Amino acid sequence: MYKILLLLLLHSFCSYSISPSTQPPSCRSQGQFHLSGMHKTGDVILGGLFEINFFSVFPDLSFTSEPQHPTCHGFDVLGFRQAQTMAFAVDEINRNSELLPNVTLGYSLYDNCVKLGIGFRAALALISGQEEEIVMEDNCSRSPPVLAIVGDSSSTRSIAISTVLGLYRVPMVSYFATCSCLSDRQKFPSFFRTIPSDAFQVNAMIQIIKHFSWTWVGLLISADDYGLHAAKSFQSDLSPSDGGCLAYMEVLPWDNEPPELRRIVDVMKASTARVVVVFAHESHMINLMEEVVRQNLTGLQWLASEAWSTAAVLQTPDLMPYLGGTLGIAIRRGEIPGLRDFLLEINPDIKHNSSYGNSMVNQFWEFTFQCRFTPPPAGWVENGGKVCSGEEDLRTVETEFLDIFNLRPEYNVYKAVYALAHALHDLLRCEPGSGSCAALETLKPWQLVYYLERVNFTTSFGDQVSFDENGDVLPIYDVMNWLRLPDGRANVQNVGEVKMSAFSGEQLALDGDKIFWNFESKKPPRSVCSENCPPGTRMVRKKGEPECCFDCIPCSEGKCFSCPEDFWSSPQRDLCVLRQTEFLSYQEPLGICLTAASLLGTFICAVVLGIFIYHRSTPIVRANNSELSFLLLVSLKLCFLCSLLFIGRPRLWTCQLRHAVFGISFVLCVSCILVKTMVVLAVFKASKPGGGASLKWFGASQQRGTVLVLTSVQAAICTAWLVSSSPAPHKNTQYHNDKIVYECVVGSTIGFSVLLGYIGLLAILSFLIAFLARNLPDNFNEAKLITFSMLIFCAVWVAFVPAYVSSPGKYADAVEVFAILASSFGLLVALFGPKCYIILLKPDRNTKKALMGRSTIGTTER
Numbered sequence: 001m002y003k004i005l006l007l008l009l010l011h012s013f014c015s016y017s018i019s020p021s022t023q024p025p026s027c028r029s030q031g032q033f034h035l036s037g038m039h040k041t042g043d044v045i046l047g048g049l050f051e052i053n054f055f056s057v058f059p060d061l062s063f064t065s066e067p068q069h070p071t072c073h074g075f076d077v078l079g080f081r082q083a084q085t086m087a088f089a090v091d092e093i094n095r096n097s098e099l100l101p102n103v104t105l106g107y108s109l110y111d112n113c114v115k116l117g118i119g120f121r122a123a124l125a126l127i128s129g130q131e132e133e134i135v136m137e138d139n140c141s142r143s144p145p146v147l148a149i150v151g152d153s154s155s156t157r158s159i160a161i162s163t164v165l166g167l168y169r170v171p172m173v174s175y176f177a178t179c180s181c182l183s184d185r186q187k188f189p190s191f192f193r194t195i196p197s198d199a200f201q202v203n204a205m206i207q208i209i210k211h212f213s214w215t216w217v218g219l220l221i222s223a224d225d226y227g228l229h230a231a232k233s234f235q236s237d238l239s240p241s242d243g244g245c246l247a248y249m250e251v252l253p254w255d256n257e258p259p260e261l262r263r264i265v266d267v268m269k270a271s272t273a274r275v276v277v278v279f280a281h282e283s284h285m286i287n288l289m290e291e292v293v294r295q296n297l298t299g300l301q302w303l304a305s306e307a308w309s310t311a312a313v314l315q316t317p318d319l320m321p322y323l324g325g326t327l328g329i330a331i332r333r334g335e336i337p338g339l340r341d342f343l344l345e346i347n348p349d350i351k352h353n354s355s356y357g358n359s360m361v362n363q364f365w366e367f368t369f370q371c372r373f374t375p376p377p378a379g380w381v382e383n384g385g386k387v388c389s390g391e392e393d394l395r396t397v398e399t400e401f402l403d404i405f406n407l408r409p410e411y412n413v414y415k416a417v418y419a420l421a422h423a424l425h426d427l428l429r430c431e432p433g434s435g436s437c438a439a440l441e442t443l444k445p446w447q448l449v450y451y452l453e454r455v456n457f458t459t460s461f462g463d464q465v466s467f468d469e470n471g472d473v474l475p476i477y478d479v480m481n482w483l484r485l486p487d488g489r490a491n492v493q494n495v496g497e498v499k500m501s502a503f504s505g506e507q508l509a510l511d512g513d514k515i516f517w518n519f520e521s522k523k524p525p526r527s528v529c530s531e532n533c534p535p536g537t538r539m540v541r542k543k544g545e546p547e548c549c550f551d552c553i554p555c556s557e558g559k560c561f562s563c564p565e566d567f568w569s570s571p572q573r574d575l576c577v578l579r580q581t582e583f584l585s586y587q588e589p590l591g592i593c594l595t596a597a598s599l600l601g602t603f604i605c606a607v608v609l610g611i612f613i614y615h616r617s618t619p620i621v622r623a624n625n626s627e628l629s630f631l632l633l634v635s636l637k638l639c640f641l642c643s644l645l646f647i648g649r650p651r652l653w654t655c656q657l658r659h660a661v662f663g664i665s666f667v668l669c670v671s672c673i674l675v676k677t678m679v680v681l682a683v684f685k686a687s688k689p690g691g692g693a694s695l696k697w698f699g700a701s702q703q704r705g706t707v708l709v710l711t712s713v714q715a716a717i718c719t720a721w722l723v724s725s726s727p728a729p730h731k732n733t734q735y736h737n738d739k740i741v742y743e744c745v746v747g748s749t750i751g752f753s754v755l756l757g758y759i760g761l762l763a764i765l766s767f768l769i770a771f772l773a774r775n776l777p778d779n780f781n782e783a784k785l786i787t788f789s790m791l792i793f794c795a796v797w798v799a800f801v802p803a804y805v806s807s808p809g810k811y812a813d814a815v816e817v818f819a820i821l822a823s824s825f826g827l828l829v830a831l832f833g834p835k836c837y838i839i840l841l842k843p844d845r846n847t848k849k850a851l852m853g854r855s856t857i858g859t860t861e862r
Contacts (some may be wrong), residue, residue: 013545030318035110035122036072038083038360040090042106043440046420047126048086049119049161050152050400051079052111052360054283072113075367077401078312078409079153081343082175083109085410086150088342089417100425108146109359110156114283117168119157120828123149127170127445137153147424147445148173150416153409154281155226156177164192169446173419175412178306179229179802183470190449192467194412194419195306195331196475198279200506202233204302204498207279215548216529217303219249220264220275220288222280226307230279243527243546247273252284255388269297274527277303282311289314292322300520304328309480310492312400317488323485325518329477333494333599334411334461340404348373348390354552365392368399406479406492415465423451450556475500479508483516552555582811583742584647584817591647594817601640601824608635608832615839620847628679628703632672632831638665639824643817650729655744659727660718662820663755667714669813669827670759670793671707674766674787679703680783681769714758721751733810741809760797766790789830796823 036052050336054074090105108126112119129145147172152158158177165172166189173192174182180199182188192613209217220235221227238244248271250264265288268276285308286395302323308314309328348365366372371388372380381387394402407414430437436447456466467473479496496510517523533539533552542549556710586589612629615621621629642665645658725748732741746752767790770783800819807815838845 001295006236026483035118035125036113036359036363037111037122038087038107038109038358040087040106040108042090042094042104042105043378044424045108045146045444046086046090046417047123047146047149047151048107048109049112049122049126049149049153049157050086050109051076051114051153052070052082052083052363053079053623056113056115069477070113070115070118072118075363075366077367077399079111080364081152081401082409082413082785083360084343084346085336085339085407085413086417088336088339089414090423091342092338093417093421099421099480100428103424103428105421105783109360112154113150114154116154116157116160119152119154120160123152123161123165127165127584143296147171147443148420148448150175150413150420152177154224154557155182155229156224158182158191159225160674162188168191169447169449171420171423171449171452173416173452175416176307177226180233181225181226181229185470190446190472192416192419192452192471194415194473196477196500197472198230199233200475200478200500201306201329202230202237203506204508205234205305206237207498208303208479208510209238209275209329211508211510212524214301214525214527215244215274215276216247216273216527217244217275218268218271220252220276220278220280220283221249222307223251224280227279230305234277234279241549247271247529252280252288254284256287256290258291261288262295264288265295265297266292267285268300272529273302274299274525275303277305278308279305280307282308283310284308285314289319289322290839293318299519299525301327301527302328304480306331306477310406312788315482315492320482320484320488320490324482324490325516326480326482327495327515328480328482329498330480330494331408331412332464332476332478332497333406333408334414334831336404336407336414337460338413339407339410340402343402343404344394345608346394348388354575362388364401365390365860367398368392368394368401376668391458399728412460415459415463418457418459419452419455419465419467420448422457423448423455426451427453430644479510481515495583518622522857537813545840565848580739581742582739582810583649584813585649586647590810590814594814594821595644595647595822598640598643598817601821601828602637604828605633605637605640608836609637610838611836615846618839618845618846620835620838627700628672628676631707632669632676635665635669635672636824636828639820643820646817646820648814650742650744652729654729656722658744659746659752660722663718663759664711664714666759666820666823667762668707668711668765669824670762671710673827673831674708674710674762674769675703677766677769677783678706679773679788702841709845710762714755717751717754717758721748721755723752724748743809743812756797756801760794763790763793763797767794785831785834792826792830793823796826 005141051071052075054076056072057068058070086109087107092105093099094104110119110122112122112128121808126146126149143396147159149165150173152172152174153176153441154160155177156179158172158174159179159182162172162182166187169190171190171192173194175194177193178195178198178201180197182191182193183197183199217238219231221231233245235249238246248267252264252268253260280288298321299398302325304326306329309326309330314323346361348361362373364387369386369388369392371386373388373390376385378389420490427436427438427443427450428440430451436450438447451469453469453471456464465473476499477497478494479498480492482494483491483493485491493514493516495514496508498506498508500506515524517525519525529549530539530542530551533550537552538555539549539550540553542551577763584594586595609630612621612626612633616626638661642658642661645654645661648654727744727747730743730745732743733739767787768787770790796819800815803815804812804819
C-alpha cells in the first residue's frame with residue numbers, strides 16, 4: 001500500500017533521478033507551490049517537520065484550467081512553538097563551547113499542514129536541498145541537503161517518509177509519532193523517536209481502566225496508522241479473561257463529515273458504556289465534540305491518548321460540561337531554561353533575526369496581533385483591519401505561545417535535537433577503528449545512524465536519553481486530569497505517572513484524591529455491561545455478546561458458585577452460610593464414650609500392673625514369665641492411650657502419630673504374647689528326657705531380643721510410610737454438601753495395609769502356636785488363655801476391615817477406635833483376668849504345689 005502511495009506522491013510533486021552514489025535523491029520543483037518554512041544557515045543543516053496549520057484545503061480539479069495550489073488554514077500556536085523550540089536548541093548548541101565546538105548548526109523547518117502529501121514533499125525537499133531558490137544575504141543560492149530530520153508529528157507521515165529515508169539511511173528522530181509499527185528495525189532502519197510507542201501507551205491506558213474496575217468501554221480511533229495500530233493493540237491486550245470488554249469501536253473521519261459523526265455519537269449515546277477511550281488527534285476531537293455538544297451527550301468519562309490529552313483548543317468553557325474530568329496519558333513534561341526569553345525575541349524583521357525565508361514567523365505574527373503584512377488582502381484595511389508593522393510587542397498580548405510551564409512535545413523536540421548533536425559530536429571526534437569516522441566536509445547521513453544508536457546523555461532537566469535496539473526511548477508518561485474550574489475554564493493537572501522499570505516492569509501511580517470527576521457523585525463512574533450477580537445466583541453468558549455481558553439465574557441446589565469454599569448457600573440461595581464441620585469430637589457422646597473407655601482400659605492396666613508388681617514373688621506371677629507380663633501390660637496401656645489420637649480435630653501431627661503409635665504398640669503387645677507362647681512350648685519340651693537344650697534358646701536376653709527385633713520391623717515400616725507418603729489432614733466435602741468432614745487421609749494405602757498385615761501375621765502366628773500348645777498337661781496352662789485371647793483379637797480385626805472401609809468420615813475413626821479398645825480389652829481380660837482372680841480371690845491356689853498339681857512339667861521361675 002505504501003509503495004503505491006509513494007509512487008503517487010512522487011508523480012504528483014516531483015521528478016526524481018537516483019544516482020548510484022551515496023548522495024540522497026534529487027528533486028526538481030514543479031509548479032509554483034512553495035512550502036511554508038523557517039531557515040537558518042550553518043555548517044551542518046538539520047531538517048524539521050512541524051504542524052503549523054491545523055487544516056489544508058486542496059482545490060477541486062476541473063481539468064479545464066491550471067489547478068490552484070493547496071492552502072493551509074488554522075494556525076497552530078503550539079506547533080509553531082515546537083518549531084521554535086528546535087530553533088532554540090540549535091542556537092543553544094551553537095553557544096555551547098563543549099558540544100560541537102567549531103561547528104555551526106543550521107536548520108530548515110517546514111509546515112506539513114497535517115497532510116501526508118505536503119509533509120512528504122517537505123521531507124524530499126530537505127534531503128535533496130532543491131525545494132526553491134532562497135534569497136540569502138542578497139545572493140541567490142539553494143539550501144544544502146540536511147544531515148537528519150526532526151519529525152514528523154504523525155505516525156502515518158513518519159511511516160511514509162521513513163520508508164524512503166531508510167533506503168539511504170537518513171536518520172529521522174520523531175518527537176510525536178507513536179505507532180508501535182515504527183519499532184520494526186527491518187522496515188525503518190534509520191528511525192528514532194523521543195516519545196514512547198503506542199504499545200506502552202495502550203498498556204498504560206488499560207492499567208488505568210483496570211485500576212478503576214471499568215470492564216465495559218468504548219473505543220474511538222483516528223483513520224490512520226496511529227489509530228489503527230492502537231486499536232489492534234488495545235483489542236488484544238484488553239482481554240475478557242482480565243475482566244475487560246469492548247462495547248464498540250468507531251473510526252473518526254479525517255474531515256468534518258456530519259452524517260458520519262452523527263452516527264458515531266448515536267452509537268455512543270445508545271451504549272451502556274460510560275467510559276470512552278480515544279486514540280485520535282485533536283483535529284478529530286474538534287469535529288467530534290461539535291456533534292457531542294449538538295446532541296448534548298453528557299455523563300461520559302473520557303480517556304485521552306497523548307495526542308490530545310493536553311490540547312488547549314479543547315479546553316474551552318463550552319466544552320467543559322462534556323470533557324471535564326477527562327483522564328489522559330500525556331508526554332512527560334520537561335523544563336527548558338531560557339526558552340521564554342528566546343521566544344520573546346521573535347520578530348518578523350528578517351535582518352534582525354539573521355535568518356531567511358521565515359514565512360512561519362509572519363504567519364504567527366499575523367495570527368497573534370490580528371494584522372496583515374503589506375500588501376494586505378483586498379478590502380482588509382477598508383473593513384477595519386490593521387497592517388502589521390513588525391514592531392508589535394509580544395509582552396503586551398496574552399498568548400499560549402509564551403506559556404512554557406507545560407512543555408511536553410517541545411521537550412521531546414529539544415531532546416531530539418540534542419540527540420542528533422551528541423551523535424554528530426561523537427562522529428566528528430571518533431577514533432579510527434571505533435566506528436565510522438568522517439570530517440565535516442565529507443559527512444554522510446548514514447554515518448550518523450551508528451552514533452545515534454549509541455547516544456547516551458542527560459538533559460538539564462535530569463532525564464537520561466538513549467535509544468534501545470528498536471530506536472525507542474525508555475517509556476514514561478504523565479497521567480493528566482481535566483479539572484473544571486468554577487468559571488468554566490479548565491486546568492489540566494498531573495495526577496500520577498506510568499513508567500517502565502527495568503526491574504519491576506510497568507508501574508502505575510495515581511493520586512486518587514486529586515482526581516476531579518465530572519459527575520454529581522464526585523466519584524469514579526461505574527462502567528460495566530452487567531452488574532455482579534447477587535448471592536444465590538450465577539452468571540450465564542448472553543448469546544452473541546462479549547463475556548462481560550451476562551444474565552444472573554438462581555443457583556442449583558447446593559451449587560452457589562459465589563460462595564467461598566468454607567461456605568454454603570442457604571435454602572433460599574440468597575445467603576452464604578458457614579458450612580458445618582464434622583469430626584470425632586471430645587464433646588459429642590460418641591467421643592465421650594470412647595474417651596472414657598480408653599481411660600478405663602488404661603486405668604485397669606495400671607491396676608493390674610500394680611497387682612503384679614505387689615505380688616511379683618508369688619508363684620503364679622513368677623510362673624507366668626513376670627518380665628514379659630510387665631512389658632505386655634505397658635504395651636496394652638499404650639494401645640488404650642493411642643486411641644485418644646483418633647479423637648479431636650485432625651492435625652498434621654495427630655494424623656502422623658495415630659497410626660504409627662497404634663502399629664508399634666500392638667506389635668509390641670503381640671510380640672510379647674508370641675514370645676510367651678514360644679516359652680511355654682520350650683518349657684514343655686525341656687521337661688522331656690533330652691529336651692533341656694531347648695530352654696537355652698529362650699533365656700531372658702533372647703526373649704527381650706526377639707521382642708525388640710519384631711517391634712523394630714514395625715517401626716521401620718512406619719518410618720518408611722511417613723517419609724514416602726505421610727498421612728495428612730483433609731477437608732472432605734464429598735460426603736455432605738452442607739458439611740466439611742475433617743479426616744486424616746492415610747497417604748499411602750500400601751503403607752497402611754503393610755502395617756495392619758504385619759500385626760495380623762504376628763497375631764495369627766501366636767494363635768497357631770498357642771492352639772498347638774492348648775492341651776499341654778498343666779494345672780494352669782497359659783496356652784489356653786493365649787489361644788482364646790488371640791481368637792478374640794483376630795475376630796475383632798477381621799471384622800474391622802469391612803466396617804472401616806464402609807464407614808464415612810468420623811465414623812471410620814470411631815470404628816478404628818472401637819477395634820483398638822475391643823482387642824485391647826480382649827487381651828487384657830483373657831490374659832490377666834484369671835490370674836488376678838486367683839491372686840485376689842483364691843490365694844490358696846497361688847502356691848507352687850497347686851500350680852504343679854500332678855504335672856510332671858517343671859516351671860521356669862523368673
